[in-house]
Amino acid sequence: MSETQTTAADSCAVPAESDGVACALPGAPAAHPERTWVGPSQQERFGLLRRAKSIAIVGASNNPARASYFVTTYLLSSTSYDVYLVNPRETEILGQPVYASLSGLPVVPDIVDVFRRHDDLPGVAQEAIDAGAQTLWLQLGSWNEDAAAVAEAAGLSVVMDRCIKIEHARFHGGLHLAGFDTGVISSRRQLLAR
Numbered sequence: 001m002s003e004t005q006t007t008a009a010d011s012c013a014v015p016a017e018s019d020g021v022a023c024a025l026p027g028a029p030a031a032h033p034e035r036t037w038v039g040p041s042q043q044e045r046f047g048l049l050r051r052a053k054s055i056a057i058v059g060a061s062n063n064p065a066r067a068s069y070f071v072t073t074y075l076l077s078s079t080s081y082d083v084y085l086v087n088p089r090e091t092e093i094l095g096q097p098v099y100a101s102l103s104g105l106p107v108v109p110d111i112v113d114v115f116r117r118h119d120d121l122p123g124v125a126q127e128a129i130d131a132g133a134q135t136l137w138l139q140l141g142s143w144n145e146d147a148a149a150v151a152e153a154a155g156l157s158v159v160m161d162r163c164i165k166i167e168h169a170r171f172h173g174g175l176h177l178a179g180f181d182t183g184v185i186s187s188r189r190q191l192l193a194r
Helices: 042-051 067-078 118-131 145-153 164-171
Strands: 054-058 082-086 096-099 111-114 135-138 157-159
Touching: 042 157, 042 164, 054 067, 054 118, 067 082, 067 164, 111 118, 118 135, 118 145, 135 145, 145 157
Parallel strands: 054 082, 054 111, 082 096, 111 135, 135 157
Antiparallel strands: none
16 A cells, blocks of 8 residues: 555544653653553543443533532533433533432443542442443543453543543544644534434
């Protein structure tokens, strides 16, 4: 195959992610030396989002100041995912019914996106396993290696410390790799149909 030809898999590939080494200060310590878990690559996260049909948001909030509200708004308005909201203290958010737990959902969610306190994460990981989810996604700022170990031991894919909204928008050309709006208007086709 010549250099100008590409395979079907290559046409769906996202640009290579920089490992940040070029931007690191010489002799600077690692940002989080206590972190030993290694998450999925950019291409693997792209695949997780592409294959998913449904997302359950655990810790969904009716408060517009909360990140979970913003992510819920984005997923409902800008994607074709079936979005299910989980919070035992709410009954409705943005016109959507809210379920008390993952076990009460009418479907098995592909991705469980979690907005909960650090100490609650291993328990939510077990709930995601029990619900039959394929991926445990811990939002930006959430990192719990115990929860990751529990989920991975049960065969789930795990993403930590990443915003599902930012990742989705980035893969669709709406955000720069650094996470901000590029402001570029383009006729270029999007990478995904979602």
